[in-house]
Amino acid sequence: MIQLKNVSKIYTTKTGKNPFKRVKSEKLAVDGLNMQVEKGKIVGLLGVNGAGKTTTIKMISTLLEASSGTITIDDKDVIDNRMDIKRNVNMITGGERMIYWRLTGRENLNYFGQLYGLDLNVLKPRIESLVKLVGLEDSIDIPVERYSKGMKQRLQIARGMINDPDYLLLDEPTLGLDAPIAKDIRAYIRKLADEQNKGILLTSHYIPEVEALCDYIYVLHNGKLLYEGTSKMLATQVFDTKKYIFETSELSETKMKAMYAFSDALGASVCITKEEGLHKVNFESGADCHKELMNYIHQNRFLIHNFRVEEADLEASIIELSRRLS
Amino acid sequence: MFWKSLKATFLRNFISQIRAYPMSFFVGNLLTALYSVLSAWFLYHLLFNGKLDDSFSKLAGTGDYMSYVIIGSAVYALAVRTCLNVSRSLVTELREGTLESLMLTPFSRYGYFTGNMFQQTVTSLCEVLLALLICTPFGFSPEAFQPLQFIIALGASLFAFFGMSMMLGALMLYTRDTYISQNTLFIFMYLVSGVLFPQGYLPDVFVKIGSLIPLGTSLEVIRASILGITNTVFTESIVYLIAIGAVYSTIGFISMRRIEEIALEKIFG
Numbered sequence: 001m002i003q004l005k006n007v008s009k010i011y012t013t014k015t016g017k018n019p020f021k022r023v024k025s026e027k028l029a030v031d032g033l034n035m036q037v038e039k040g041k042i043v044g045l046l047g048v049n050g051a052g053k054t055t056t057i058k059m060i061s062t063l064l065e066a067s068s069g070t071i072t073i074d075d076k077d078v079i080d081n082r083m084d085i086k087r088n089v090n091m092i093t094g095g096e097r098m099i100y101w102r103l104t105g106r107e108n109l110n111y112f113g114q115l116y117g118l119d120l121n122v123l124k125p126r127i128e129s130l131v132k133l134v135g136l137e138d139s140i141d142i143p144v145e146r147y148s149k150g151m152k153q154r155l156q157i158a159r160g161m162i163n164d165p166d167y168l169l170l171d172e173p174t175l176g177l178d179a180p181i182a183k184d185i186r187a188y189i190r191k192l193a194d195e196q197n198k199g200i201l202l203t204s205h206y207i208p209e210v211e212a213l214c215d216y217i218y219v220l221h222n223g224k225l226l227y228e229g230t231s232k233m234l235a236t237q238v239f240d241t242k243k244y245i246f247e248t249s250e251l252s253e254t255k256m257k258a259m260y261a262f263s264d265a266l267g268a269s270v271c272i273t274k275e276e277g278l279h280k281v282n283f284e285s286g287a288d289c290h291k292e293l294m295n296y297i298h299q300n301r302f303l304i305h306n307f308r309v310e311e312a313d314l315e316a317s318i319i320e321l322s323r324r325l326s
Numbered sequence: 327m328f329w330k331s332l333k334a335t336f337l338r339n340f341i342s343q344i345r346a347y348p349m350s351f352f353v354g355n356l357l358t359a360l361y362s363v364l365s366a367w368f369l370y371h372l373l374f375n376g377k378l379d380d381s382f383s384k385l386a387g388t389g390d391y392m393s394y395v396i397i398g399s400a401v402y403a404l405a406v407r408t409c410l411n412v413s414r415s416l417v418t419e420l421r422e423g424t425l426e427s428l429m430l431t432p433f434s435r436y437g438y439f440t441g442n443m444f445q446q447t448v449t450s451l452c453e454v455l456l457a458l459l460i461c462t463p464f465g466f467s468p469e470a471f472q473p474l475q476f477i478i479a480l481g482a483s484l485f486a487f488f489g490m491s492m493m494l495g496a497l498m499l500y501t502r503d504t505y506i507s508q509n510t511l512f513i514f515m516y517l518v519s520g521v522l523f524p525q526g527y528l529p530d531v532f533v534k535i536g537s538l539i540p541l542g543t544s545l546e547v548i549r550a551s552i553l554g555i556t557n558t559v560f561t562e563s564i565v566y567l568i569a570i571g572a573v574y575s576t577i578g579f580i581s582m583r584r585i586e587e588i589a590l591e592k593i594f595g
Contacts, residue, residue: 011591063429063590086432097423102342114334115431117327143345159427 002037002060002167002199007069009055009223029055031223032069039166040197042189044204044214048322052223053203057169060201061091073167087116089167092160094175096152101145105136105155108144109162116163123162130158133188135181149176157185167199168192174209182209189213211314219321226321231314238317243310244283244293249303251279262296278305331437332444339445352453355407359399359457366395366522367464385524387555392465397549398521399461400454405487405541406512407450408443412491413508415442416582417498420589429590435579439495443488470554479547482564486540486571492578500585502592515541540570 009030014022030052037043045053058064060071062082071078078085099108106127113123131140134154144152153176160168170189174182190213192198204210210217211231219227219234227234251259256272259281263270268285283293290309297304370376370391383389415438419425428438458466494511498504515521518528518536525533525542536542547563549555 013592058590061430063426065587083432086430089430091426091430093426098427100338100342100424101422102346103338107338107341111334111338112427112431114330115428115433117330117432163431 001039001074002201003070003072004033004035004056004060005070005072007033007056007059007066007071009052009059009064010067029223030059030066030220033220033223033225035218035225035228037167037199037201039199040193041215042193042200042202042213044202044210044217045220046203046207046210046217046318047220047226050222051220053220054171055223056220057091057171057201057203060167061089061169062086063091087163088165089169090160090163090165091169091171092157092173094153094172095156096149099144099152099155099159102143104143105131105140105147105151105158108155109158112159113162118163126162126164127158130161133161134158135184150178150181153177154181154185165198167201170200170202170204172204173202174204174206186213207315207318217314219318221321231317232311234314235311235317238320241284241286242288244285244290244307245281245310246283246297246302246307247275247278247280247305248297249279249305250274250277251302255300255302258300259296266292327432327434328437328440331434332441335438335441336445339442343445343449355403355453356457356460359403359454360460362399362402362522363392363396363461363464366399367392370395381526382524385526386549388549388553390465390467390553393467393553394549395522396458396461396464396466397552398545400458401483401545401548402516402519402521402541403457404447404450404454405483405515405544407453408446408484408487409491409494410508410512411446412439412443412488413495414498414504415439416495416586416589417502417504420499420502420593425589426593429586435582439488439492443484443491447484468552470552472551472554475551475560476548478564479544479551479560482567482571483540483544483548486544486567486574489571489574489578490540492582493574494578496578496581496585499582499589502589515539518542520545538570540567540574543567543570 007030008028011027011029013025013027015025033052033056035043035045035056045056047053055064059066060073060078062078062085065079073085073088076084100111103111109127109130110123113127118126131137134157136151136154136158139147139151144155147155153174157173160170160173168189173189174185177185186209189200189202193200193215202210202214214231217227217229217231217234218225227237229237251272256279259270259272263283263285266285266289267287268283268289270284271282273280273282370378378389378391382391386394388394416425419428494508498508518525518532519539519541520536521541525536528536543563543566546555547560547567550560
């Protein structure tokens with residue numbers, strides 16, 4: 001399990017044009033973060049730009065050292081066991097960097113595989129299977145500088161899995177990919193967690209991707225943990241009301257009045273509109289009153305044409321959060 | 327891990343170089359050596375009329391000025407080419423965006439840098455040998471060539487250059503600059519290391535500073551092995567080269583590790 005306990009990161013930079021009079025400035029990028037990623041789970045890390053997502057990932061990957069707090073992976077401290085951790089963790093970022101453009105895709109994978117100390121009898125079949133996975137069979141032997149953006153990204157994904165890590169840190173992994181390839185990659189990420197028991201930490205600006213993949217979500221803002229939980233829990237925390245919408249045959253005046261009284265009794269609000277011979281009822285409540293509402297409908301013999309519960313999705317939750325914080 | 331990193335880095339560089347090495351760069355390297363020798367040839371024959379006073383023979387240990395200069399230029403080229411490429415290897419990774427992916431791996435730093443050095447040595451030696459062939463008509467006469475001494479001298483020199491590369495590499499990565507640091511050092515090396523004239527002609531302060539740069543001692547032992555110069559304390563010089571290489575490598579590796587961290591902080595901070 002990846003575990004972060006009270007982790008903070010302060011960047012110290014020197015600014016100023018005069019090289020002899022440079023002013024030291026500090027920037028708190030991550031502030032007392034606690035989080036964990038279990039094996040077999042996909043955990044999302046969300047937040048607007050500058051929230052501290054990438055810094056967090058780089059600290060877990062050993063690229064950056066935390067200013068305070070501890071990061072452990074399978075109970076090993078990432079700083080004290082740097083080499084072991086590197087063998088067990090890999091990172092994939094979006095974009096076209098992190099690969100050698102003058103080498104072919106195969107030469108890149110071969111190079112990185114050897115830096116991980118893999119024997120050729122392990123490395124060769126692994127390269128073949130990764131190439132197949134990311135769909136680069138036809139272009140694996142041409143120099144990367146001739147690849148399209150999407151092809152470079154696919155090679156990046158293969159590079160990130162070359163050491164068969166127990167934990168994968170994915171920073172915008174499907175950035176720039178065509179929809180079908182992105183879908184395949186998402187399915188593979190899910191498979192990695194479910195079938196190969198890998199722990200995955202994912203950041204993405206593509207919220208439906210996070211919603212579809214992540215078992216648990218952390219939301220950062222200015223380096224601080226703002227929310228944690230499942231996407232449903234997050235929606236509940238952000239939006240304090242739940243909407244029940246149904247269409248029924250025309251309601252009598254008496255039934256409408258009774259409906260208003262019922263909603264008042266539950267502390268909910270109701271809005272009834274007439275549309276094409278039907279009444280559309282918008283029932284909004286802070287608490288879960290699904291059961292009460294169903295009983296009421298049944299007892300009063302409403303003729304229901306359709307019924308749905310409208311819950312806020314993750315995207316709406318994040319937009320609402322950003323709106324509140326801005 | 328050492329051998330895997332070494333082999334992988336050697337092959338990676340070799341492939342990259344074959345694929346992207348511009349012919350003009352290769353010709354340029356040869357011409358640089360040729361121009362140095364031509365300048366010396368004109369100076370020697372047109373200005374000095376082929377005559378040098380006794381002080382040269384006394385300080386250089388040989389009266390064969392053209393061979394002295396040709397070896398000087400060739401070894402200088404070798405030192406610059408190896409130092410240049412090994413020292414800028416990490417700053418190049420930083421510029422090309424591959425430093426992070428490299429640092430994510432548990433690669434052997436010794437293997438990585440040795441692979442860089444080894445590949446660069448092979449390429450540079452080919453260039454230097456070709457330059458020597460081209461310069462031979464200008465008066466290169468390796469009549470007293472002693473192969474074993476030469477191999478020892480070359481090996482010790484390369485080790486010392488490697489150490490210097492590591493220190494320079496740490497400085498380059500810290501400043502993210504390859505031009506000022508390397509060019510300043512290389513011009514200074516050219517001036518104080520006895521490439522065109524013996525160090526004995528220089529003021530004491532330059533001789534003392536020059537002794538911190540292994541090229542001067544390296545030139546002494548390589549010239550001794552090719553020209554049969556006898557006034558060189560060969561063994562002591564070899565020990566000095568190995569010692570200075572070890573000291574510089576140690577300082578370089580220690581500082582490089584810290585500077586890698588600073589460089590990564592600078593990327594994100």
